[in-house]
Amino acid sequence: xxxxxxxxxxxxxxxxxxxxxxxxxxxxxxxxIYKAKTGHIGGDFSVMDILVTLYYKHxxxxxxxxxDPDRDKFILSKGHSVEAYYxxxxxxxxxxxxxxxxxxxxxSKYIGHPNNKVNGIEMNSGSLGHGLSxxxxxxxxxxxxxxxxxxxxxxxxxxxxxGSVWEGAMAAGHYKLDNLTAVVDRNRLQISGTTEEVMxxxxxxxxxxxxxxxVIHAQGNNIDDLDKAFQIAxxxxxxPTVIIADTTKGYGVSFIENSAPWHHKIPNAQEYEKxxxxxxxxxxxxxx
Amino acid sequence: xxxxSNRQIICDVLVEKAKSDKDIIVLCSxxxxxxxxxxxxxxxxDQFVETGIAEQNIVSIGAGLAKCGKKSYVASPxxxxxxxxxxxxxxxVAYSNTNVKLIGISGGISYGALGMTHHSAQDIAxxxxxxxxxxYIPSDRFQTQALFENLLKDExxxxxxxxxxxxxxxxxxxxVPFEFDxxxxxxxxxxxxxxxCGEMVKPAQTAAIVLEEQGIHVRVLxxxxxxxxxxxxxxxxxxxxxxxxTIEEHTYIGGLGxxxxxxxxxTTPKKVIxxxxxxxxxxxxxxxxxxxxxxxxxxxxxxxxxELMNDVK
Numbered sequence: 043x044x045x046x047x048x049x050x051x052x053x054x055x056x057x058x059x060x061x062x063x064x065x066x067x068x069x070x071x072x073x074x075i076y077k078a079k080t081g082h083i084g085g086d087f088s089v090m091d092i093l094v095t096l097y098y099k100h101x102x103x104x105x106x107x108x109x110d111p112d113r114d115k116f117i118l119s120k121g122h123s124v125e126a127y128y129x130x131x132x133x134x135x136x137x138x139x140x141x142x143x144x145x146x147x148x149x150s151k152y153i154g155h156p157n158n159k160v161n162g163i164e165m166n167s168g169s170l171g172h173g174l175s176x177x178x179x180x181x182x183x184x185x186x187x188x189x190x191x192x193x194x195x196x197x198x199x200x201x202x203x204x205g206s207v208w209e210g211a212m213a214a215g216h217y218k219l220d221n222l223t224a225v226v227d228r229n230r231l232q233i234s235g236t237t238e239e240v241m242x243x244x245x246x247x248x249x250x251x252x253x254x255x256x257v258i259h260a261q262g263n264n265i266d267d268l269d270k271a272f273q274i275a276x277x278x279x280x281x282p283t284v285i286i287a288d289t290t291k292g293y294g295v296s297f298i299e300n301s302a303p304w305h306h307k308i309p310n311a312q313e314y315e316k317x318x319x320x321x322x323x324x325x326x327x328x329x330x
Numbered sequence: 331x332x333x334x335s336n337r338q339i340i341c342d343v344l345v346e347k348a349k350s351d352k353d354i355i356v357l358c359s360x361x362x363x364x365x366x367x368x369x370x371x372x373x374x375x376d377q378f379v380e381t382g383i384a385e386q387n388i389v390s391i392g393a394g395l396a397k398c399g400k401k402s403y404v405a406s407p408x409x410x411x412x413x414x415x416x417x418x419x420x421x422x423v424a425y426s427n428t429n430v431k432l433i434g435i436s437g438g439i440s441y442g443a444l445g446m447t448h449h450s451a452q453d454i455a456x457x458x459x460x461x462x463x464x465x466y467i468p469s470d471r472f473q474t475q476a477l478f479e480n481l482l483k484d485e486x487x488x489x490x491x492x493x494x495x496x497x498x499x500x501x502x503x504x505x506v507p508f509e510f511d512x513x514x515x516x517x518x519x520x521x522x523x524x525x526x527c528g529e530m531v532k533p534a535q536t537a538a539i540v541l542e543e544q545g546i547h548v549r550v551l552x553x554x555x556x557x558x559x560x561x562x563x564x565x566x567x568x569x570x571x572x573x574x575x576t577i578e579e580h581t582y583i584g585g586l587g588x589x590x591x592x593x594x595x596x597t598t599p600k601k602v603i604x605x606x607x608x609x610x611x612x613x614x615x616x617x618x619x620x621x622x623x624x625x626x627x628x629x630x631x632x633x634x635x636x637e638l639m640n641d642v643k
Contacts, residue, residue, distance in 0.1 A: 111399065158426060164397060166426045169417055175387045176422055179394020179402075182379060186355075187398075206418075209387035216382075
């Protein structure tokens with residue numbers, strides 16, 4: 043992989059800097075949601091470190107290579123975390139950061155779910171349970187053409203209740219797609235409550251391994267740990283890898299963390315200021 | 331009587347084109363036999379993807395392949411492809427604009443005796459309602475061949491329905507009037523127009539011959555391109571003939587007849603009679619028995635045409 047890090051991310055303290063980046067991008071997210079009065083803040087914050095690790099470190103993709111057939115492919119299957127995705131793409135220069143101002147505004151292409159009118163986004167998503175199967179197709183194409191690109195998709199844990207996920211999982215195992223890595227953002231919360239109350243998801247290892255997958259656990263809000271997990275996935279041959287990323291929903295802002303209502307709650311003025319201050323504090327701490 | 335089914339022709343065209351185009355990929359959901367695609371699978375195993383009985387998965391995988399430069403031909407029973415996979419068709423194919431051709435095999439009431447689970451009497455309605463999805467229902471083997479040769483040249487989504495059994499030829503080898511996305515004029519006429527698609531084109535053709543013998547000049551349009559429908563041909567028929575009959579192997583709700591009626595009502599109002607399947611589980615039996623029961627045949631068309639001629643005198 044020949045992706046080079048942004049100049050602002052120094053090699054010496056790469057992980058620490060990416061941690062700071064992740065808090066900075068969370069500020070973008072909260073700005074978008076506060077302005078537009080819509081969005082899924084809890085999932086945005088839980089998935090952020092996964093996206094940062096992929097786009098700032100692991101994936102062979104850049105604004106210059108969005109049409110390169112050898113680029114790595116990514117699908118945000120949990121499409122409602124699009125604000126985090128937009129902030130990461132803007133941060134990596136796929137489009138101007140000023141575009142984030144138009145999020146969810148009338149006729150903006152930056153709508154509430156990923157769509158491929160936005161530079162850098164491969165597929166439209168938002169309906170849950172599609173991303174893995176589409177990724178299987180992309181990974182199969184890579185095998186057919188003897189390409190070295192990798193395919194990544196990120197799903198939510200609530201999304202795993204969709205039956206189509208397991209059709210995709212079955213096919214990926216059957217075709218031994220070791221160029222495919224799926225990530226489960228395991229934040230344990232969905233709109234109605236905990237995943238264990240709504241639909242139990244607690245035996246992920248057995249489920250995925252019985253479908254022929256390599257299963258890795260990672261601390262999903264720890265970029266260093268995610269980095270290692272993605273490397274193991276790359277090094278694993280003969281089977282696809284799923285990373286069960288144990289995350290905290292709302293990670294980064296104390297009063298948003300681990301709260302089911304913050305799945306898509308909109309902060310008021312006070313909460314907005316408080317959240318920004320907390321994120322800035324954590325960003326500075328990460329840089330020290 | 332022709333013995334070659336439309337699905338067989340699709341396989342023949344794909345096998346021929348795949349000789350020089352390694353990006354053509356055929357996907358089946360344990361359906362290679364019923365799709366007549368076994369020959370493709372055997373000839374080009376590296377360009378064939380088996381998904382097992384998983385109609386949602388097959389459509390999304392086809393979309394993923396297409397996103398990476400492949401030309402995906404997804405063949406699965408029309409009954410499942412057009413309803414169970416509808417969301418994948420909507421999101422991963424049409425909305426994401428991927429080069430996936432969805433081939434609904436054993437369409438309409440091909441599986442007549444198997445009941446409503448296996449009938450696809452709603453596929454025009456479901457697929458046509460999706461933005462950026464085209465819908466084609468070719469009549470005979472020659473038109474099927476011409477259609478696929480054209481579809482292979484474009485990179486846009488489409489749904490194509492074909493029946494299970496061989497159907498009688500409408501056209502002659504070497505003399506197939508075909509213009510992409512334009513209705514084929516099977517016969518010219520000035521009194522009435524019959525607009526048909528798929529297996530209903532043949533009875534429309536023979537009914538027109540019967541009516542001609544009675545001095546009634548019937549225009550027959552083969553509207554294989556259900557979407558985008560050939561509006562100009564419909565409007566012309568409404569202007570130049572006294573009334574229109576539509577006939578289709580589909581529920582009357584949201585089908586070819588409904589589309590024709592909308593066009594005629596808003597442009598050149600003329601009487602339009604829709605011959606179609608009812609809004610209820612379709613009676614079971616072999617196709618011919620079912621068609622006869624609902625008057626979806628030559629005699630049904632002749633009867634309606636004669637009544638209509640009395641009406642519009």
